[in-house]
Amino acid sequence: xxxxxxxxxxxxxxxxxxxxxxxxxSSQIECVFNWSTREGWPMGVIMSCYWKDGRMWLTTGAQxxxxxxxxxxxxxxxxxxxxxxxxxxxxxxxxxxxxxxHEDQETKDWFYPEFASHMSPHDPANAETFRKRLDSPLRVxxxxxxEKFITYDGIKMFMHTQGQINEDQLGKPKESDTLRLSxxxxxxxx
Numbered sequence: 582x583x584x585x586x587x588x589x590x591x592x593x594x595x596x597x598x599x600x601x602x603x604x605x606x607s608s609q610i611e612c613v614f615n616w617s618t619r620e621g622w623p624m625g626v627i628m629s630c631y632w633k634d635g636r637m638w639l640t641t642g643a644q645x646x647x648x649x650x651x652x653x654x655x656x657x658x659x660x661x662x663x664x665x666x667x668x669x670x671x672x673x674x675x676x677x678x679x680x681x682x683h684e685d686q687e688t689k690d691w692f693y694p695e696f697a698s699h700m701s702p703h704d705p706a707n708a709e710t711f712r713k714r715l716d717s718p719l720r721v722x723x724x725x726x727x728e729k730f731i732t733y734d735g736i737k738m739f740m741h742t743q744g745q746i747n748e749d750q751l752g753k754p755k756e757s758d759t760l761r762l763s764x765x766x767x768x769x770x771x
Contacts, residue, residue: 585744590762593755595741597672597732605663605672606632610700613660614639614723616650616680624650630659631692631699637676637725638692640715648682648721655679659725671735676727683722692722 597605609632615625626647631638637659641648651657657680663672683689697712698705740746 585742586738589738591754591758592733592738593758594751594753595734595737596752597674597734601668601672601734602674602730602732605666605668605674606637606661608666608668609661609663611661611665612637612639614647615658615660616647617654617656618646618650619653625660629696629700630661631696633695635727637678637723637727638696639723639725640692640696640720641723643684643719643721651680651682651723655681657725669736671739673733675731676725677729677731678725678727681724681726683724688722688724689716689720 610629612628612630613625614628614630615623617623624647628639628641657678659676659678661674661676662670664670683692693712693715694708697708697715701708701711737746737750741751
């Protein structure tokens with residue numbers, strides 16, 4: 582068993598395992614979508630989402646500020662939490678990626694039915710009503726391709742603080758918990 586941590590400063594050693602990451606992304610229906618304004622302000626909204634083939638898919642009206650912002654600068658991030666899923670609370674995933682705005686009918690034809698079914702998997706009639714309402718000429722589809730995942734598993738941290746986790750379940754510390762933490766300790770004279 583690894584030694585229990587003294588504090589909560591080094592959390593990069595608690596990554597979400599790859600199989601759990603896939604399960605969380607596949608099961609969650611809501612995320613926070615983030616972009617930057619022309620003036621550089623970070624912005625975010627809660628959106629419904631659909632994870633398919635290693636990409637996050639979302640939809641919105643073409644008139645939304647986020648659409649013009651993404652057309653100007655495709656860099657974005659998405660934050661997903663396990664709250665509300667069968668995985669329970671305590672797990673988070675941040676996706677750093679680039680977004681493509683789709684307006685073509687071919688994308689809409691496959692996306693709307695799958696998205697609606699994902700949002701309402703146990704009620705096909707409701708999914709069909711939702712699909713019909715989505716299918717409007719002013720709607721666009723976002724496709725976010727991940728470039729980096731930042732994950733955190735609070736259950737691993739809890740188990741670690743209780744001395745109930747094996748060393749092989751912990752991740753390798755990231756630069757924030759090695760180099761940058763050392764620099765901050767030195768800067769503060771600790």
